[in-house]
Amino acid sequence: MSPNAHITSHRKPRRPATQSWVVRTGVAGGVLSTLAVAGTASATTAEKPTEATMEMPAFNAALSTSIAQSAVATQQTAVDYQVRAQVEEAVDQAKADAKKAKEEAERKAEAERKAQEKREADEARASRTSERGSLGTKATSASGSSSSSSSAATGSSSALVSFLRAQLGKAYVMGATGSSSYDCSGLVMAAYSQIGIDLPRVSQDQSTAGTQVSTSNLQVGDILYWGAAGSAYHVAVYVGGGKFIGAQNPSTGIVERDMSYSPPTGAVRVM
Incomplete structure (x- = not known):
């Protein structure tokens, strides 16, 4: 065989350039289509949060x-x-x-x-x-005064006792000085005013108004007091026979009592 004889080639025949461009174009189109579909899907998915x-x-x-x-x-x-x-x-x-x-x-x-x-x-x-x-x-x-004054004093004592006995049974009222009611010092003051002797109003002062005398040597008309001299809380008048008359309290009023009923603390003589 001649060296110049024609040997059949095993290469594939070349495709025309046009065919290659079409193929590439088709591939590219497919890719673009895929991307478009994917984009559309993504757009749809993205719209859901908007809803x-x-x-x-x-x-x-x-x-x-x-x-x-x-x-x-x-x-x-x-x-x-x-x-x-x-x-x-x-x-x-x-x-x-x-x-x-x-x-x-x-x-x-x-x-x-x-x-x-x-x-x-x-x-x-x-x-x-x-x-x-x-x-x-x-x-x-x-x-x-002379002996004639003593006789006058006796007459004054009688008048004093008569006035006091005329008040027996009347009421005891604190602060009263007669004529329907008395307290203790009010009665004594009123009685002595009948014989022309002015006494202090209250018991404390009446207990020091005259000469202090013993309660065992009293005379009719002596002022009896209970409590200390100068601060006595009660007074009455000795009327003889071991008795006194006084405005005792609201329950009894003006009464005549034996000395033994309530023995006095002391006595003063003003006549």
């Missing part, structure tokens, strides 16, 4: 309404609490004002009472001073 987002305004409106209602309720509660607090504060203030007014009224009443007591004490002190001066003058005159 969910469209429901949010309705949820937010309901929540806003609930929050608003809660805020109103809270505000109303706060107002109610404030009103209640104001009412309680007003009540407490009213109680405090009433207590203060009561204390002030009590303070004024106490001050007035003390002032009244002081006025009465001053008046009583002035009255006792005047009565003591008068009694001292009468006692001085009596001490210089």
